Amino acid sequence: MPTESFTMYTTTWCPFCRRLTSDLAAAGIDYTNVDVDDDREAGELVKSLNGGNRVVPTLVFADGSSMTNPSIDEVLERLAG
Template identity: 45%
Template sequence: MYSTSWCGDCRAAKHALEALGIPYHEIDIDRHPEAEQRVLEVNGGRRSVPTLVYGSHATSMSRFSVAKLKGWLNEVGLVQPQSG
């Protein structure tokens, strides 16, 4: 997960990933310019955080919601949709 220390959506995403038991590695783009460049590349030139990357899949989670996160995790095969 690409993030910044001041990002509220990043804190929410980390909390949600932890609650779901999904391990992640966090990279602060303010401290690592090469990581900021990667975020720009995968987000069409936007410096958008949190940006999640799994294999060849990447997405911006700005305007974070747990539903948005779960949908993406389902798309990339990390969680199964819940029934009911």
């Protein structure tokens, strides 16, 4: 499967983030993780992508496109192509 790098914006307390993190690990997909509770600028970026709401997980791909709270299947489809 072709891979594309992405950054996933998360928090430690978000159950959806934990689930997607686990699913990505099981699929062997590498990415960069940024905790928006620890990085104010990252939190502002996430808000700018989600209509002013700090919704996580938010994934941002190398081409600048993003996905908010995707399933593992949606991520795999995006990475495939």
